[in-house]
Amino acid sequence: MRFRGVSHALSLFGLAFLLSTSVCTQEFPSAVLTLDTDAFVNKILADWNSPGGAAVAVVRKTPQGDWNVETKGYGTATLNGSKITENTRFSIGSNSKLxxxxxxxxxxxxxxxxxxxxxxxxxxxxxxxxxxxxxxxxxxxxxxxxxxxxxxxxxxxxxxxxxxxxxxxxxxxxxxxxxxxxxxxxxxxxxxxxxxxxxxxxxxxxxxxxxxxxxxxxxxxxxxxxxxxKQHIFDPLGMTSTTYSADGANASGELADGFTRQNGTVRVYPYQLTLRGPDGTGGEDGSVLSGPGGVITSAADMATWLQTLLLKGVKPGTNTSVIPAEAIGQVATGITIMSGTAPFPELSPVVYGGGQSRNTYQGHELIEHGGDITGFHSQITRLPFDNLGVAVLTNDNDSGFLFMEIIKYYLIEVALGLEHVDWNSRYKTLISAPAPPPPQLPANASLPQVKLETLTGKYNNDGYGSFELCMMFPSNPNASKACKDLTTRAPTIFPGLFNSNVPTFISDWSTASVRYVSFTHVDENVFELHGVSSYPTGDPAQPYWVESISGSPGGSFAEIVVEGTRALGFGTTGLWGAGNGVSDPQGKTVRERAEAWFDKV
Missing domain, CATH: 3.40.710.10 (DD-peptidase/beta-lactamase superfamily)
Structure with missing residues (x-):
């Protein structure tokens, strides 16, 4: 038994020695951001017809203990045609959570x-x-x-x-x-x-x-x-381009525009509407979104951040610990199952810690997180056993969430000498698949059980707050001043959005996600909901462009409950953003089945 134990220990030692020797003798390419990489990234941007682009950072610790740090920009930063560089600043959305x-x-x-x-x-x-x-x-x-x-x-x-x-x-x-x-x-x-x-x-x-x-x-x-x-992380690490201040980022002259496309026309989301505090400013105190999604940064600063994470909290080039190693380890440890199955053979199931997910790519462990906020997407990834970090930041709202993954995997493949996987074709195939059909609406819809005008007025849910429901079609001569102002401006701020033949209501919710919510009649007391945002174009001939989104692929709806000739309130479905596989609320009444119930006040 003793010999067997010694033999087992020696075999483990030998295996560890072989593995360590293998790692130490691994061939590292002298650079990842080569002319071939430039050609690949530029082709991807062209394939996706991106009006914007991407900034990337690649950091690698060599067997000798040195760091190879590469940063670069590709594509267009702003509507005036300026190019993306390593110092261009992007909002990174949920990568702020870390x-x-x-x-x-x-x-x-x-x-x-x-x-x-x-x-x-x-x-x-x-x-x-x-x-x-x-x-x-x-x-x-x-x-x-x-x-x-x-x-x-x-x-x-x-x-x-x-x-x-x-x-x-x-x-x-x-x-x-x-x-x-x-x-x-x-x-x-x-x-x-x-x-x-x-x-x-x-x-x-x-x-x-x-x-x-x-x-x-x-x-x-x-x-x-x-x-x-800022005091405990940004400043000690010298991350001078990283901030929660939209005003400061804008004043730097390095802030990227967030691009989208509307019927073939390139549009820009106004950044000052994206991250602002309760006082309406985008100052150093941040906003309600700062924790989950408020960081603005550059590829150059993300290179520093990736090195710090790989060094378990130590500032690169020093022996100074800025973030406790125990904290970095804790948040990177899987606690919940984010995805129990792998969608492709090169990938694995995914677990989630705190602002970090953990999975593998071609047998190499990744610790990463994505970030999505209006106009911007980001993916920040590190491979702890390979001493490799990759960040991809993009300002393409419509396609960036896909091509940043394509670029990320390519950079990892080049850095580690892995087999190239054609993610571009895979994602093209995915988006070319037919979209789920929209909810089927009745051919002969019945009007609500009360006069449309009685549905107008103020509604409240203590979690969502209060708002006033204004009738757009048909017009309401008895509307409040606020509703008259909104519906009078509607043709200008919501160009071509609504069908005047369908009963439609609009309300100003002023949420951090959408400005307005529209209620379009479906049948009887049911209305379909859309989040609506209106943005200035700078063109006097068409001063606004409008964006309308549904809360879920199956649609979002409000069902109004009436009693006699008055409305009591309404319940919403398809709006709360529950996790995959979570059942809808059940119950005999609209209130019981509602994700959120709004009382008429």
Whole structure:
């Protein structure tokens, strides 16, 4: 038995030696961003007819301990034709989440805090007044639960507004006796939003939980979250192009435009409408979206960030630890199952930690995250066993989320000498597949059970807030002043969007996702919902262009409940953004079946 144990130990040692020798003698190409790579990336941008482009960063630690750092830009940065460079700044969307949770990790490592914070600290013990609709989740949810998206909450993305601040989302309002001094927009959010699954039942992506996590530094350190991250991460790492300030990024002259296409015409999303705080500015204090999606950065700074992550929190070129290694390891450890099956043979199932997913590509482990926000997409990936990092940032809203993956895989293949996979053809095939048919509408629709005019007025859900429903078609001579103003401007700000032969309502929700929501009649008391955003063109002949989106592939709907001659409220479906495989709410009444219920007030 002793010999067998020694033999087993020696065999493991020998295997480890062979593996280490193999790694040390691996041939590294002198460069990844070669002329061949330039040709490949430019061809991909042409194949996808991109009006924008991409900035990339590739970092590799050599067997000698040196770093090869390569950064480059491809394509067009702005509508005036300026080119993308390594210093062009992009919004990186949900790749902001890693900065968010690592700021909490820094606090967990802070021995001066009393009581100490830990990954298993219950949110209820950290943020007074915190609560969800589910009492179990309210009491038991920890930092790990929130960061790994297992609270049971769906996205509810159109429930938060630019006028919100973090306390207004996280904490219910004070007792009635204190309400006179309470800001009007500070309504109870999370506690009024319906969960779509049981606590810890599975992975459901939820931006609002990262708003809660961003509130922790504010509660414990008494400073704005965005300034905390700048002080403890951006500045110590010398990431001078990285910020939460839209105003600062714009003033740099390096900010990319976010491009889209509308019927063949290239359009630009106005950036100042994308990330702004409750006061309407895009300053250093950030916005309600800072935690889950507010970072603006460049490929050059992402090269520094990737090296820092691969060095487990140490600033490149120094021995200075900026982020605790334990925190980087914790958030990269799989907790929930993001995808239980692999869509292609080169890939694996995916697990999720905190602002990081973990999977493999051709047998090489990846730790990564994607980011999507209006006009921009990003993918930031590191291969810890290969000491390799790759970042791809793009300003093509329509195709960037696909071709950034094509570019990412190509760069990994070149860096590691892997077999080339034709991801371009694969993704082209995927998007060429027929789209799901739109919901079938009845040929002979019946009007609602009450007069259309009685449906107008104000509605409220404590999680989503209040709004006024205005009737566009047919016109309403008794409309409020606000509704008259909106419907009068409608032909200008919503050019060609609505069919005047179909009863249609519009409401100004002013959410962080969409500005307006339209209600188009389907049958009886059911209306189809679309998020509508209107953007200036700079062309006096057609001053606005408009974008209309549905909340889900199967459509989003509102069913109005009436009693006699009046409307009581309505319930929504297809809007809350639940995880894959999550069942719709069940019940005998509209209120019971609704993802969110709005009372008429």
């Amino acid at each position: 900065f968010d949770i690592l700021s909490v990790g820094i606090l967990i490592n802070n021995e001066t805090l009393s009581p100490r914070l830990s990954w298993t600290s219950k949110i209820a013990s950290v943020i007074p007044g915190w609560g969800l609709m589910d009492p179990v989740a309210s009491k038991q949810a920890t930092i790990i639960d929130l960061m790994s998206h297992r609270t049971g909450m769906p996205r509810h993305d159109i429930s938060f507004r630019w006028s919100d601040d973090l306390p207004s989302i996280v904490i219910p309002p004070p007792p009635p006796s204190l309400k006179p001094s309470h800001k009007p927009h500070q309504v109870k959010k999370l506690k009024s939003l319906r969960p779509s699954a049981e606590f810890r039942d599975g992975w459901q992506y939820d931006n609002m939980m990262y708003m809660v996590l961003a509130h922790i530094p504010e509660v414990l350190m008494k400073m704005p979250f965005a300034r905390f991250v």
